Amino acid sequence: MAAIETRSLSKRFGSLHAVRDLDLTVESGEVFGFLGPNGAGKSTTINILLDFVRRSSGDVNVLGYDPERNPQAVRQRIGVLSEGTGFYPRDTARDHVAFAIEMERAGDDPDAVLERVGIADAADRAVGGFSKGMRKRLGLAIALVGDPEILVLDEPLGGLDPEGAQRLREIIRAERDRGAAVFFSSHIMDQVEAICDRVGILHDGELVAVDTVDRLRTSVAEPARFNLVFASVPEDVPAAVRAVDGVTDVTVAGETVRVTCRDPAVKSAVVARVDSLDATIRDIDTPGSSLERVFRSVTDDADGHVDG
């Protein structure tokens, strides 16, 4: 059984078709990137999965449940980080996590969860004074409570600094390896490419492409080159990257490590290797990013399509 399955899912707001005939399958143990520009329908889809929004037509199955019929069963099994996550400004970060643990009847230690997302030192501070990135980390901490079977991350990268983005990648990998399905929405292609097993591209409510990142990439051939940008390149990084199977060339120019590999699929292995060294990547930059090009090519096609 898939973790998330939608069939011909549609949602209309009056005359606006926010989601059209969406067929989506996300398996347990996979990281699925849900990509699309602003207004494509990503949040609407996520809200339907959680029964915060009612679908107009189609079928939805989340871990064997229809969210419309069993919203509580679904919400108990999903950890959500969304743009709309609300906090109590006077309560501390620890209060928030402790409350989530109580609600979930989970056995987590609040301080360990805060440590995992990198805000343990702010555990006793009132959340009203938190920065955007700190709120994001706290939202992620709350989503992780109780080891959910599905982790839904709606634009998790917004506001995160490079260290936060690195931690997020590590957490996503660990959650996937534990068997959770990670459903990750974003419009930042490069970051998605580095972490997702499969990607679906949504445009005007329609899924215009869905495949593994590698296969989408081969549909628009390009050299497998990318840059890792650091505050200053750590000494052990170039050799470690060179040693990754499939890497054919590594050069250092200022703060940038330029990597060429035999096959674009090697990119995620390189990023994982650098993350394992505790070297903080400030930016991952793919000149003429492949996924970005796939995105442009499929959305241009969709724009040219005349609706019947």
Ligand SMILES: Nc1ncnc2c1ncn2[C@@H]1O[C@H](COP(=O)(O)OP(=O)(O)OP(=O)(O)O)[C@@H](O)[C@H]1O
């Ligand atoms: N409650 C609502 N009432 C009317 N229209 C809505 C409502 N919610 C969403 N929409 C519309 O549905 C479309 C899809 O919006 P949605 O928020 O799902 O997009 P998104 O892909 O999540 O975008 P973003 O990246 O900006 O968050 C948009 O045109 C939006 O204006």
